[in-house]
Amino acid sequence: MGPRNKTGVSQFLLMEVTEDPELQLFLFILFLSIYLVTILGNLLIILTVLSDSHLHTPMYFFLYNLSFTDICLSTTTITKMLVNIHTQNQSIPYAGCLTQIYFVLVFASLESCLLAAMAYDRYVAICHPLRYTVIMNSHICGQLILFSLFISILDALLHSLMVLQLTFCTDLQIPLFFCEVVQVIKLACSDALINNILIYVATSVFGGIPVCGIIFSYVQIVSSVLRMPSVGGKYKAFSTCGSHLSVVSLFYGTGLGVYISSALTNSSRKTAVVSMMYTVVPQMMNPFIYSLRNRDMKGALRKLSSKIPLFF
Template identity: 85%
Template sequence: MGPRNKSGVSEFLLMEVTEDPELQPLFFILFLSIYLVTILGNLLIVLAVISDPHLHTPMYFFLYNLSLTDIGFSTTTIPKMLVNIQAQNQSITYTGCLTQIYFVLVFASLESFLLAVMAYDRYVAICHPLRYTVIMNSRLCLFLILLSPFISIVDALLHSLMVLQLTFCTNLEIPLFFCEVVQVIKLACSDTLINNILIYLATSIFGGIPVCGVIFSYTQIVSSVLRMPSAGGKYKAFSTCGSHLSVVSLFYGAGLGVYISSALTNSSRKTAVASVIYTVVPQMMNPFIYSLRNRDMKGALRKLISKIPLAFQEYVI
């Protein structure tokens, strides 16, 4: 059978999480638990930042947006995996696949930009503490928060529109648990040169700039901290950016793991597992990292959780 255009493609097939029927309930419970923990953890961070006036600072404003991004990122991939496991059907509609491609690109790019913005915030706080409030003013914070999703949305929209122009053959099996733009492009029968050039270009620019920003910020931070005379000052400076550095390491480390696994192994299942870890684990761990390593956040969460029983009693009464 020859190539089929986009109007002729009704669905794609995603990879099965497991081929063993007896393990399917276990994986369903596992991913459902991960999703609920991710949503609850990030939602608590969001509510804590909103409810506590002490957290109305640029650092927590960016953390608030990062938590919303993590909720969106997880919601883009995990619910469809749960539906497929429960239904024992790996199909995803053409429209659903394109929608998933779009939102995965949006949230992955947005998370990368937000981590770079947060690294810059820590750089200013440690290297220019006396000018922090002047530099990180509300106008700049709002500009950075609006610029990050704007670039992410435009980038994702461009990739999605380019995928719309492709025609596909009879092989519509995606070797991942979710729709990812590179894997979908590989299934196309039409010329994908422009798509591949666009991917490499966008990755170099929109991926390289945040990474370079993070590296620059932490290079300056380490250099500044090492020049501090007191050990107490060094410890305080490192503890200030410790949570963010852990989140950055987890996000980019997982991304690097996906790249290495796809380059060194021919096993599509290993690559799929690495990809799902990249889109699931950092989003679940971020709230724990910030709540366990940050004294202000722990205090805000304790206050928030202590209010929940009171609010519930008032609602019942």
């Protein structure tokens, strides 16, 4: 038995990527290329971390999980959009929409938690270097990942179950290219007060708390680095944080762009494009940021490429 809703709604309609038939092939190739680059780039990061024993540290353990999360999030959103462009059919079954809502929430929330965990890792490494191996041991790192995954799954499950309780009107057009919980709730005819309260709570937990944790970590890091007597030590400390800061800025920057766009513009298409970028661009760019800005990753990639003829 699949999930049922109170009104017997069988499907929703997603926004059409383009109304111009001549652009459909171009956009299909564009988003397919973005998806393939995202998958291959993150798989390369995962393979590199697994293959090099020098990268078996907490920082790269979190990076490994971040790459896997990026793959899952991109797959959840882009693949359905590619199918819709190819078939020129914007419908998505009710169960499929609910499933997409669930997985988008799981992986977006998990990514936010992972970025906060990575900031904490850098804080311990720079501010408490002598206790780093004790504080950031494999047991603690594993617990952080499992806890982040648990609360992400719990949050997504709560939202999905609450959507099941809603009744929907006849207008079932979702003004995005994928099912997003806020937009689906807006289509409901029944009272969605509890759903909206859950949205605000989840935003605080998975947005506000990680951001505050990241800011606190980097305030402490900057304060500690500025007290270092060696210029070389300062440069090394900042360089280890550069990649993470770039990823954090990209992820939360595009997320802030979604909020500002929805608040300042009445164009649903512009909001849809910005929302799509939030679930596409950071996931595609993360492998490039870590491979180009991180000296250890570049060295490991060169070792890996020397072992695989494909990279010559």
